[in-house]
Amino acid sequence: MIRTHPNRGGWLEVVCGPMFSGKSEELIRRLRRAEIAGQRALIVKPAVDNRYDVGHVVSHAGSKMRAVSAGSSADVLRLAAGYDAVGIDEVQFFDDGIVDAIESLIALGARVVAAGLAQDFRAQPFGSMPTLLCVADFVDKLEAVCHRCGGPATLTQRLVDGRPASFDGATVQIGALDSYEARCRPCYEPGERSERATA
Ligand SMILES: [Zn+2]
Known part of the structure; x- marks a missing residue:
C-alpha cells in the first residue's frame, strides 16, 4: 500500500478486516516505520485483550511491538497525547468515546492508525467501527484466507x-x-x- 501522507497536521488511517487478515501485522509495520523515521510512536490496546502478552501487540504471524493497555477511551487520550504516531489495536473493543479521543489526538497533530474488526461474528458492524471508517482519511480493508475453500x-x-x-x-x-x-x-x-x- 503506497500512498502520500499529508505533510502537516494529523490524520486517521483505519485498517480493518476479519480475524487472521493481518491487521495487527500491518499496524506494527506502520508504527515501526514511523519509529525508524524518528517519530515518537506508541501502540495502545484495550485492557481486555490479554490474548498473548500484556506488554506487547503480537500478530498471528509473530511480529511484536511493545504496547500499553488502556481501560477506556479516556485512557487512550491520556496515554497517547504528545505522540507523533499512535496505533490503536482492537479498536472495536473501546467504548463510544474512542471516536472523540481519536479526533482529539488528530487535533494535536497525531497520525492515528486504528486497527480492528469491522464486523463481529454475526457479520454485524462492530462497536465504533462504522463511524471510524466514515471519518477516516485512509481506509484499508484486508482479507484473510477462507479456512474452508482457500478463497x-x-x-x-x-x-x-x-x-x-x-x-x-x-x-x-x-x-x-x-x-x-x-x-x-x-x-x-x-x-x-x-x-x-x-x-
Ligand atoms: Zn470459502
Whole structure:
C-alpha cells in the first residue's frame, strides 16, 4: 500500500478486516516505520485483550511491538497525547468515546492508525467501527484466507463445539471454549437466532 501522507497536521488511517487478515501485522509495520523515521510512536490496546502478552501487540504471524493497555477511551487520550504516531489495536473493543479521543489526538497533530474488526461474528458492524471508517482519511480493508475453500475471506466465523455460534451469543466471551475461522461469504454460516430474539 503506497500512498502520500499529508505533510502537516494529523490524520486517521483505519485498517480493518476479519480475524487472521493481518491487521495487527500491518499496524506494527506502520508504527515501526514511523519509529525508524524518528517519530515518537506508541501502540495502545484495550485492557481486555490479554490474548498473548500484556506488554506487547503480537500478530498471528509473530511480529511484536511493545504496547500499553488502556481501560477506556479516556485512557487512550491520556496515554497517547504528545505522540507523533499512535496505533490503536482492537479498536472495536473501546467504548463510544474512542471516536472523540481519536479526533482529539488528530487535533494535536497525531497520525492515528486504528486497527480492528469491522464486523463481529454475526457479520454485524462492530462497536465504533462504522463511524471510524466514515471519518477516516485512509481506509484499508484486508482479507484473510477462507479456512474452508482457500478463497478470499472477509468474514469471521465463530464456532462453539465446532458448530456456528448462535446469533444471540455474547459478542465477547473471554476464555470461552470457542474458536474462530476466517470465511468467505459463501462459506460463512450464520448462527441461529433464538425464539426470544426473533419474537
Ligand atoms: Zn470459502
